[in-house]
Amino acid sequence: MNTSQQDLKTVVVVGNGMVGYKFCEKLLAKTSAFNIVVFGEEPRHAYDRVHLSEYFNGKSADDLSMSHLGWYSENNIALHLGDTITEINRSEKVIHSLKGVLQPYDYLVLATGSSAFVPDIPGVEKDGVFVYRTIEDLDMIQNYARAARKGAVLGGGLLGLEAAKALIDLGLEETHVIEFAPRLMPRQIDSAGSAMLQAKLETLDLKVHMNKSTSSILGEGNIKGLQFADDTSLEVDMLVISAGIRPRDELAKLAGLETGTRGGIVVNQKMQTSDDSIFAIGECALYDGMIYGLVAPGYEMAEVVAAHLCAGERTFNGYDMSTKLKLIGVDVASFGDPFVTEPDSRSIVFEDSHKGVYKRINISNDGKYLLGGVLIGDADAYNILLQTVNNNILLPPNPEDLILGSRGGEASAGAGVVTLPDEALICSCEAVSKGDICGAVTDLNVTTVEGMKKCNKAGTGCGGCVPLVKDLIHETLKANGTYIKNIVCEHFDYSRQELFDLMKLNKIKTYDAALDHFGKGDGCELCKPTVASILASLWNDVIVKQHTIQDSNDRYLANIQKGGTYSVVPRIPGGEITPDKLIVIGQVAKKYNLYTKITGGQRIDLFGAHLSDLPDIWSELIDAGFESGHAYGKALRTVKSCVGSTWCRFGLHDSVSFAIEIEERYRGIRAPHKIKGGVSGCVRECAEAQSKDFGVIATEKGWNLYVAGNGGSKPQHGQLLATDIDKETCIKYLDRFLMFYINTADSLTRTATWLNKMEGGLSYLKNVVVNDSLGINAQLEAEMQGLVDSYHCEWKEAVENPDLRKQFAHFVNAPKEKDPHVAFDTMREQVKAKEW
Amino acid sequence: MEAVIDVAVEWVFVCKTDDIPQNGGGCVKVGDEQIALYNFSRRGEWYATQNLCPHKQQMVLSRGMIGSTGDTCEPKVACPFHKKTFSLLSGECLTGEEYQLKTYPVKVEGDKVYVGIE
Numbered sequence: 001m002n003t004s005q006q007d008l009k010t011v012v013v014v015g016n017g018m019v020g021y022k023f024c025e026k027l028l029a030k031t032s033a034f035n036i037v038v039f040g041e042e043p044r045h046a047y048d049r050v051h052l053s054e055y056f057n058g059k060s061a062d063d064l065s066m067s068h069l070g071w072y073s074e075n076n077i078a079l080h081l082g083d084t085i086t087e088i089n090r091s092e093k094v095i096h097s098l099k100g101v102l103q104p105y106d107y108l109v110l111a112t113g114s115s116a117f118v119p120d121i122p123g124v125e126k127d128g129v130f131v132y133r134t135i136e137d138l139d140m141i142q143n144y145a146r147a148a149r150k151g152a153v154l155g156g157g158l159l160g161l162e163a164a165k166a167l168i169d170l171g172l173e174e175t176h177v178i179e180f181a182p183r184l185m186p187r188q189i190d191s192a193g194s195a196m197l198q199a200k201l202e203t204l205d206l207k208v209h210m211n212k213s214t215s216s217i218l219g220e221g222n223i224k225g226l227q228f229a230d231d232t233s234l235e236v237d238m239l240v241i242s243a244g245i246r247p248r249d250e251l252a253k254l255a256g257l258e259t260g261t262r263g264g265i266v267v268n269q270k271m272q273t274s275d276d277s278i279f280a281i282g283e284c285a286l287y288d289g290m291i292y293g294l295v296a297p298g299y300e301m302a303e304v305v306a307a308h309l310c311a312g313e314r315t316f317n318g319y320d321m322s323t324k325l326k327l328i329g330v331d332v333a334s335f336g337d338p339f340v341t342e343p344d345s346r347s348i349v350f351e352d353s354h355k356g357v358y359k360r361i362n363i364s365n366d367g368k369y370l371l372g373g374v375l376i377g378d379a380d381a382y383n384i385l386l387q388t389v390n391n392n393i394l395l396p397p398n399p400e401d402l403i404l405g406s407r408g409g410e411a412s413a414g415a416g417v418v419t420l421p422d423e424a425l426i427c428s429c430e431a432v433s434k435g436d437i438c439g440a441v442t443d444l445n446v447t448t449v450e451g452m453k454k455c456n457k458a459g460t461g462c463g464g465c466v467p468l469v470k471d472l473i474h475e476t477l478k479a480n481g482t483y484i485k486n487i488v489c490e491h492f493d494y495s496r497q498e499l500f501d502l503m504k505l506n507k508i509k510t511y512d513a514a515l516d517h518f519g520k521g522d523g524c525e526l527c528k529p530t531v532a533s534i535l536a537s538l539w540n541d542v543i544v545k546q547h548t549i550q551d552s553n554d555r556y557l558a559n560i561q562k563g564g565t566y567s568v569v570p571r572i573p574g575g576e577i578t579p580d581k582l583i584v585i586g587q588v589a590k591k592y593n594l595y596t597k598i599t600g601g602q603r604i605d606l607f608g609a610h611l612s613d614l615p616d617i618w619s620e621l622i623d624a625g626f627e628s629g630h631a632y633g634k635a636l637r638t639v640k641s642c643v644g645s646t647w648c649r650f651g652l653h654d655s656v657s658f659a660i661e662i663e664e665r666y667r668g669i670r671a672p673h674k675i676k677g678g679v680s681g682c683v684r685e686c687a688e689a690q691s692k693d694f695g696v697i698a699t700e701k702g703w704n705l706y707v708a709g710n711g712g713s714k715p716q717h718g719q720l721l722a723t724d725i726d727k728e729t730c731i732k733y734l735d736r737f738l739m740f741y742i743n744t745a746d747s748l749t750r751t752a753t754w755l756n757k758m759e760g761g762l763s764y765l766k767n768v769v770v771n772d773s774l775g776i777n778a779q780l781e782a783e784m785q786g787l788v789d790s791y792h793c794e795w796k797e798a799v800e801n802p803d804l805r806k807q808f809a810h811f812v813n814a815p816k817e818k819d820p821h822v823a824f825d826t827m828r829e830q831v832k833a834k835e836w
Numbered sequence: 837m838e839a840v841i842d843v844a845v846e847w848v849f850v851c852k853t854d855d856i857p858q859n860g861g862g863c864v865k866v867g868d869e870q871i872a873l874y875n876f877s878r879r880g881e882w883y884a885t886q887n888l889c890p891h892k893q894q895m896v897l898s899r900g901m902i903g904s905t906g907d908t909c910e911p912k913v914a915c916p917f918h919k920k921t922f923s924l925l926s927g928e929c930l931t932g933e934e935y936q937l938k939t940y941p942v943k944v945e946g947d948k949v950y951v952g953i954e
């Protein structure tokens with residue numbers, strides 16, 4: 001360091017929230033000519049408040065941090081945490097902290113954010129009443145929720161709905177949302193959109209009360225309920241108040257800086273307060289009569305001040321408040337001006353109350369420009385619509401195409417990015433333009449989103465622009481003449497479907513032959529299992545014969561678990577099992593010291609098996625009449641069933657027998673990803689068949705067939721493929737559907753994603769499977785029958801063949817010895833893997 | 837760095853060539869050490885590394901898939917747990933983290949496989 005600390009001017013930042021942090025980062029990126037001091041009232045360094053709710057989904061405070069703690073000292077920033085600034089002495093340019101620190105400044109940046117606004121309702125001080133703003137708030141909510149049954153959120157705005165989702169996730173039996181206005185998210189969406197959103201939320205068991213003014217909070221020490229002005233009341237054990245935000249301007253007020261009548265520190269275009277060495281940024285700043293309660297405008301303000309301190313010219317000119325978010329699994333977006341109406345504009349509205357989709361776009365009267373709009377239930381088009389507004393892009397002759405259905409939705413969005421001007425702001429959090437992104441592709445050879453994040457930080461903020469960044473990379477590569485497709489990996493320049501067809505045509509039966517004919521290099525962990533799966537789908541040969549190309553689980557016909565042991569899942573078709581077989585499972589588990597658990601697919605999983613014990617365990621199970629459950633494979637898992645007409649008083653047909661028939665038909669068949677099925681005996685749907693890759697539900701006249709549903713991380717209901725069909729037709733359609741999927745999907749793509757990406761969607765699939773529009777159904781059925789006929793239990797073969805059996809040893813040179821590294825703990829009288 | 841060359845290597849017989857599957861790996865025990873041995877038959881090469889995956893301390897690398905990467909066809913192994921990959925030549929982690937595997941020299945004489953222990 002050439003200049004001593006004393007020569008440097010001192011910038012003091014009050015508030016170590018998202019914007020305060022970003023300011024430091026931005027200033028450091030420009031210069032090291034300042035001495036930076038930061039005061040933060042919260043006990044921890046800045047974290048990502050936008051993703052606060054993920055704290056309930058397992059993210060730790062560390063995961064949410066904006067930087068590691070060492071970042072501050074590495075950059076010579078003096079950080080005072082857990083210390084509140086209480087006074088600014090403007091004449092001496094010194095601030096005072098609660099802990100007694102006196103800190104002189106040359107420039108002061110107030111980034112004090114806001115606090116939750118708590119209305120003056122009698123009883124707000126009671127226990128069980130919370131706000132939703134900091135990690136500490138969430139800790140308190142989480143603790144209190146353990147003993148609570150019913151919860152409510154006061155306020156149906158963006159944050160309120162997010163808090164409501166958190167309460168549902170915390171396992172409250174009932175969650176209510178109380179909104180004073182006649183609609184939800186009154187600042188973002190119109191009343192028709194609100195109605196659609198409300199209907200969707202109610203299907204998720206959220207109770208919404210509109211037009212309700214809360215007059216008091218009932219209960220003695222603890223909250224017991226809410227009293228409303230209309231003389232009704234509601235019993236609740238806890239309440240989260242989310243009635244808006246209140247800018248933290250108390251410090252500024254005390255120092256005599258100009259503040260707004262409804263709160264907020266008044267700033268000019270350079271974010272200067274009425275004292276020109278004091279700046280205010282983020283949620284505490286009032287610009288042009290407005291508080292900006294989103295993170296992107298806050299970052300822009302930070303940039304303006306950082307530039308100004310380096311003698312730059314940047315100014316703040318207001319900010320677009322468009323938002324897109326996923327509320328309780330429902331996409332909600334509003335952009336531009338969502339509310340303009342006739343005579344100032346024309347609106348196009350698309351509504352599908354069955355699917356819960358509502359879209360409205362507002363167009364200028366001459367039909368040339370998009371002014372704004374609202375999207376509920378399907379917001380895929382958000383990014384491109386927002387860009388169309390912000391860049392005044394001329395609309396196509398049929399603007400309704402912008403919001404109509406899934407038909408080519410993705411294709412048109414992809415084509416849309418090309419028409420954006422180079423200045424178009426793609427990542428608003430980090431201020432990256434289209435030109436920056438395309439330039440990085442062309443000049444710096446960046447070809448992935450990850451690479452782009454490293455290169456210019458695009459997509460590292462809220463992440464909302466990632467799909468657009470991806471499209472831009474794609475389109476730029478294409479424009480530069482690079483042909484891109486979803487190739488398997490660096491060794492095979494083909495998509496899975498192309499490789500599938502090539503291997504089929506050329507009758508390729510081994511991995512090495514595939515690599516020699518169509519690939520290069522020596523293969524890897526991506527192409528080996530892909531080819532293995534194709535080989536299995538094509539020829540159904542014993543997979544352990546080429547065991548080293550199988551994915552870890554397929555290689556040992558068992559699922560590898562923490563600690564390096566395996567789990568064993570025998571097939572229990574339709575979830576039906578005799579007492580004798582249950583006893584055998586119990587005996588085997590006891591003998592080999594296995595942890596037992598019922599799975600979500602109605603079978604029993606035995607965990608903690610040593611690799612070398614697997615063949616013995618399976619011999620015993622096979623002797624008792626069990627066979628492999630293929631839980632390790634990308635293959636049919638289970639066909640879950642409800643008990644159906646044999647016992648259930650509502651049952652229309654015998655769902656168990658049908659489930660068993662289907663499970664036995666498709667067992668063992670390898671596919672691009674795992675497949676699950678379900679059969680329910682009536683519309684009550686106890687087998688949850690609509691959340692499966694295929695689901696069959698009994699009707700008065702026969703069966704309804706649903707396809708491409710999904711549980712897991714992206715839940716999605718199956719779509720109705722055929723109604724009131726008989727069993728034989730059902731099996732026929734299933735044969736075709738599954739085989740079509742196996743032949744055409746990319747690796748590791750579930751049926752839901754496969755169908756979502758299919759051009760033409762369900763109607764196209766229906767045409768293929770039901771109407772034979774491609775003329776391939778006879779062939780699909782024959783291929784499926786071939787697979788069904790060549791079924792074999794892999795474990796039976798492995799156990800009976802000494803060469804194959806030999807592979808299940810931990811030590812090649814000491815086959816009898818078990819891995820001494822394997823260790824267990826005990827929990828509720830069973831073993832559990834040691835923590836890693 | 838001369839010393840490295842001088843370090844005497846003791847060649848320990850560990851198994852027969854056909855004990856390790858073609859283009860795959862197996863775990864051998866040398867004293868208390870677990871060593872992952874790879875029979876890269878496609879290239880006619882043998883490699884050995886520690887069996888412990890440094891990511892979550894799992895004794896599983898011998899069960900990982902082997903392959904190659906890049907223009908130089910760097911031989912590598914992928915851990916079955918989280919698919920972090922490691923160079924079989926240098927032991928370096930190829931998926932961007934600071935892990936390092938210990939590697940061992942391998943020698944094949946007839947159908948006998950030896951691993952060099954320092």
Ligand SMILES: Cc1cc2nc3c(=O)[nH]c(=O)nc-3n(C[C@H](O)[C@H](O)[C@H](O)COP(=O)(O)OP(=O)(O)OC[C@H]3O[C@@H](n4cnc5c(N)ncnc54)[C@H](O)[C@@H]3O)c2cc1C
Pocket residue numbers: 014015016017018019020039040041042049050051052053083084085086111112113114132133134159162248251281282283284292293294295296298325462
């Ligand atoms: C649950 C939730 C979800 C959200 N979701 C989104 C979203 O999806 N998209 C979006 O754009 N925005 C979202 N927001 C809003 C976003 O988090 C804020 O806009 C952003 O955090 C504002 O940053 P800030 O730095 O201005 O304020 P804050 O992050 O609140 O930071 C201010 C900091 O200053 C401290 N402080 C205050 N006074 C003093 C003092 N006198 N001395 C010392 N320290 C002081 C405070 O303790 C606080 O740590 C969400 C907010 C919440 C609570």
Ligand code: SF4
Pocket residue numbers: 642643644645648649650651652655680681682683684685686687
């Ligand atoms: S889905 Fe219908 S038939 Fe099956 S158990 Fe439920 S109520 Fe009974």
Ligand code: SF4
Pocket residue numbers: none
């Ligand atoms: S949800 Fe699935 S992957 Fe996640 S912890 Fe449970 S079993 Fe494991």
Ligand code: FES
Pocket residue numbers: 889890891892893894915916917918919920
């Ligand atoms: S344990 Fe090997 S990659 Fe995680």
